[in-house]
Amino acid sequence: MTIVIMKFGGSCLVNKKAFNKILKITKIYENAKKVFVVSAFHGITDLLLKMAQNLEFSKEVDKNMALIEKKHIDIIENIFEEDSLHYIKAKDWVDNKLSELEEAFSDIREFGLEPYYQDYVLSFGEILSTYILNEYLQSKGLDSEFIPSNKIIITNDEFNNAYPLYELTNKRIKNLVIPLLENPKKDTIICITGFIGRNKIGYITTLGRGGTDYTATIVARSLYDMGKDKDIKIILWKDVDGLLAINPKYVPEATLIKNINYIEAKQIANFGAKVLHPKCLEAIEKKKIPLEIRNFDKPLEKNNFTRISDRTDKEQIKGISAVELATIITVISGSMVDVPGVLAKIFKIMAKNKISVSFVAQSSAEVSTSFLIKEEDSEKGINALKSILSEFYELSWKKVAVINITGQKVLENKTKAQIFTALDKKKIIVKALSQSFEELNLSIIIDKENLIEAINIIHDELIGYEPGS
Ligand code: ASP
Numbered sequence: 001m002t003i004v005i006m007k008f009g010g011s012c013l014v015n016k017k018a019f020n021k022i023l024k025i026t027k028i029y030e031n032a033k034k035v036f037v038v039s040a041f042h043g044i045t046d047l048l049l050k051m052a053q054n055l056e057f058s059k060e061v062d063k064n065m066a067l068i069e070k071k072h073i074d075i076i077e078n079i080f081e082e083d084s085l086h087y088i089k090a091k092d093w094v095d096n097k098l099s100e101l102e103e104a105f106s107d108i109r110e111f112g113l114e115p116y117y118q119d120y121v122l123s124f125g126e127i128l129s130t131y132i133l134n135e136y137l138q139s140k141g142l143d144s145e146f147i148p149s150n151k152i153i154i155t156n157d158e159f160n161n162a163y164p165l166y167e168l169t170n171k172r173i174k175n176l177v178i179p180l181l182e183n184p185k186k187d188t189i190i191c192i193t194g195f196i197g198r199n200k201i202g203y204i205t206t207l208g209r210g211g212t213d214y215t216a217t218i219v220a221r222s223l224y225d226m227g228k229d230k231d232i233k234i235i236l237w238k239d240v241d242g243l244l245a246i247n248p249k250y251v252p253e254a255t256l257i258k259n260i261n262y263i264e265a266k267q268i269a270n271f272g273a274k275v276l277h278p279k280c281l282e283a284i285e286k287k288k289i290p291l292e293i294r295n296f297d298k299p300l301e302k303n304n305f306t307r308i309s310d311r312t313d314k315e316q317i318k319g320i321s322a323v324e325l326a327t328i329i330t331v332i333s334g335s336m337v338d339v340p341g342v343l344a345k346i347f348k349i350m351a352k353n354k355i356s357v358s359f360v361a362q363s364s365a366e367v368s369t370s371f372l373i374k375e376e377d378s379e380k381g382i383n384a385l386k387s388i389l390s391e392f393y394e395l396s397w398k399k400v401a402v403i404n405i406t407g408q409k410v411l412e413n414k415t416k417a418q419i420f421t422a423l424d425k426k427k428i429i430v431k432a433l434s435q436s437f438e439e440l441n442l443s444i445i446i447d448k449e450n451l452i453e454a455i456n457i458i459h460d461e462l463i464g465y466e467p468g469s
């Protein structure tokens with residue numbers, strides 16, 4: 001039997017209609033075993049963080065506490081019959097959890113906002129929402145079990161951005177989830193909180209903002225490793241149809257990507273496709289677990305959604321994205337030729353200043369090296385370089401824009417010829433470019449003022465407009 005792991009984000013949990021839709025989805029996937037991975041209600045994580053960071057403003061904290069309570073109680077009153085068992089259980093849960101949250105706040109006032117406390121506070125969002133969804137499913141006569149993910153996802157100690165320890169997680173999944181899932185007598189839906197885990201000592205950790213997608217993939221991977229059934233897929237229910245080839249801000253009628261492979265998808269996620277958490281793919285790629293991104297408003301959709309698997313439409317460019325605010329720094333010197341360690345020196349000083357380098361280009365003549373940093377880091381980066389480079393080096397910098405073109409097709413000469421010919425017709429000059437060995441992404445640097453025109457030219461040339469998509 002297929003196992004489907006579905007992620008429901010905050011936008012799938014806004015009112016009675018939305019909860020009804022989840023119920024409809026459980027019917028559509030009637031013949032599959034179902035695991036639901038659930039985010040906090042919309043905006044709750046942000047609120048919790050704001051409160052934890054500003055506890056000295058107690059009036060503000062009280063106001064936000066009341067707001068969090070109201071947001072949950074409103075939904076409870078909306079989706080349950082008044083005074084029914086599930087209504088009472090859900091309300092009590094909210095009451096109890098919010099008292100625990102108050103206690104955490106008084107600890108933080110006393111001891112300061114240690115990273116541990118921050119994760120603990122943020123975990124309340126998912127603990128509240130998932131419990132409510134679980135009660136809702138039960139109130140509709142479904143068999144469903146609530147599992148807080150700090151019982152099953154064991155992580156390292158990196159609070160705020162924890163990484164799962166798969167071997168330990170697998171054991172927990174084997175003991176706590178698989179028996180429920182493989183019980184032939186019962187069709188139990190498992191409701192797991194997204195976003196949170198625990199370290200070995202037992203402290204709650206979180207997987208990084210937007211981490212619920214990641215939870216879904218971690219659970220899928222562990223089920224794959226530990227369960228009998230290898231027929232597993234993940235569905236992330238979103239408020240869009242799937243991944244688009246380009247941000248509609250640049251090209252309003254952007255094409256939907258239907259089939260994309262893991263390597264391409266990883267590139268796209270790294271370039272900020274907000275629909276997909278970059279860490280997700282790492283968990284499922286090796287096991288070849290397919291992941292679908294689907295529109296929550298169109299659960300019956302047959303064609304228009306994105307499927308990430310080892311299959312791809314080779315002919316399709318998968319993404320054209322832009323970095324609008326970047327600075328390119330160039331270090332030039334005759335003495336760089338054949339001198340070992342110059343690049344190491346440059347990148348070490350960047351790392352020391354916590355500046356991330358996103359692009360590097362050096363011709364094999366070695367006299368000049370260009371690299372890219374965020375525009376906001378440019379002053380810091382340039383000053384740091386000035387402090388270590390001797391008079392034999394020349395340093396220059398410029399604010400630029402970057403266009404990234406991603407897909408299997410980028411490996412073909414023809415694709416590059418198309419890009420450059422099209423840009424040349426409009427006299428847009430490519431100032432620097434980079435593609436590492438067999439990488440499915442080409443990055444080109446252009447003047448900032450050319451960005452919108454250039455990205456449209458490249459889009460029209462490589463993708464064009466596909467009616468009906
Ligand atoms: N609630 C968490 C956040 O907002 C996790 C998630 O929504 O995926 O970051």
Ligand code: MG
Pocket residue numbers: 010039040043045210
């Ligand atoms: Mg969220």
